Amino acid sequence: MHVSRVLVSASLFGLSLSASSCNGKWATLVQSTLSSSTTIQCAAANQRWSDFAAPSPGAVVTVGNENDVAKIIAAASKTNTPFLVQSGGNGWADTFNISSTGIIIDISQLKNISFNKNKTQVTFQAGVTNEDMINAAWDNNARVSVSTCNCVSLLGATLGGGLSRTQGTYGLNIDNLISVNMVDASGVKKTVTPKSDPQLWWALTGAGANFGVVTSATYKSQPVPQAQNTAWTGLVFFNESQIEEVITAIDQLTLEPAMQMDIYFTASPLDGKPGVIFLPFYLGSEEVGRQKFASILNIGSILDTTEVIPYNTWNSAGDPFCTDGGRKPSYTIGLKKMEPTAWRNVWNAYTEFFNSYAEANLTTILTECYPTAATAKSVQSDGSTSYPFRDIKCYAIAIPWYTSPSIDAAAIAWGQQVRSYWAASAGTSCTSSYVNFAHGDESLAQIYGSSLGQLKQLKKKYDPYKRLNQWFPLS
Known part of the structure; x- marks a missing residue:
């Protein structure tokens, strides 16, 4: 069925009646708080790497400001609106159950990348692909552990483990994480490190999609001159x-x-x-x-x-x-x-x-x-x-x-x-x-x-209302 699409700005002055009608209560709740760089598109279709079993949301929210992610998730959670966070759109599983009552939170435009002075660490947002990071590292005379497909979200791949051509030398991508900025299932922002919350860190580094939405992270980097x-x-x-x-x-x-x-x-x-x-x-x-x-x-x-x-x-x-x-x-x-x-x-x-x-x-x-x-x-x-x-x-x-x-x-x-x-x-x-x-x-x-039993127990602690339930859900 063809559904016409309406692109509107979800700014203080922007979210129109057309957008509200396709998004429901969550949009009304959050409309006055989002930045002008975040947009809402009413659509039945959503471009992904694979069309097989692809989610068909009522709206796609393209996030232009990292802080908006928490606001959108808080509103969706309060109104029981199903949501799926998407960056590269490369996940090909058939576990998605987003329909016209749900939304896609598209974070692919969050592209900031910054290296520290000696190139031993890099901080980047969730929309950064492997190719984005490779090019930034190359320009900074550095090497960063990335996965093998250019168009895939670096953080998306990492939170499942993150296979890398250089993992024999630097470890899996998850072994290169230093800290993450995330939003929990209720829309609360937090910074997580191995010391600040060891249980949550353990769960995030292998089953991340079930425990939070990582909006940015700090990662290990290796200073390497281009010639080498x-x-x-x-x-x-x-x-x-x-x-x-x-x-x-x-x-x-x-x-x-x-x-x-x-x-x-x-x-x-x-x-x-x-x-x-x-x-x-x-x-x-x-x-x-x-x-x-x-x-x-x-x-x-x-x-x-x-x-x-x-x-x-x-x-x-x-x-x-x-x-x-x-x-x-x-x-x-x-x-x-x-x-x-x-x-x-x-x-x-x-x-x-x-x-x-x-x-x-x-x-x-x-x-x-x-x-x-x-x-x-x-x-x-x-x-x-x-x-x-x-x-x-x-x-x-x-x-x-x-x-x-x-x-x-x-x-x-x-x-x-x-x-x-x-x-x-x-x-x-x-x-x-x-x-x-x-x-x-x-x-x-x-x-x-072997992690399944402990992951299920932690799921009850960190997402008791089962809101993060799109990617091989544990509950």
């Missing part, structure tokens, strides 16, 4: 007949702190047909990087495009994933082991789905592998964060990518089938699903692992 801020990486193309050799080599390779790697089944940029692409990453020179990944590279590739590149281009290979829209009901699992027969089955299922639907030619199998040894001092393996899967080596994701809802059933069946191949050979005692990659049909035990 480089790594060796790039795409290496293999033939599909080499899958078993490549998977075996990946499984047997122990990643050292400066190493990271991805492997894709995706449409090859060489000919558009299903291809096998390996992406090694080494925080150092090409010579040493090639030595570290020799067991894979010596298999013999079709094409090797690796080179030493600057920090501000490390994520470039993933930029095609940043296209908004389309349907992408993704499925994931954590792996300690990669078994060649299972991956041959995954390849066969992938090519069958790819070839069956012409519009699904962006469908991708993406697997990211990371070092797990806690070698850097910044890595916290002592239970001070709730992220439970620090011993997982690889995170595999099946992403059917298409446009027509008529393919939904086939895409869901395919994603579940691929996930079942991985689950049978994952090498883990229990099935695990990284919260930032998960679909929504998993059990909470798969999402939160």
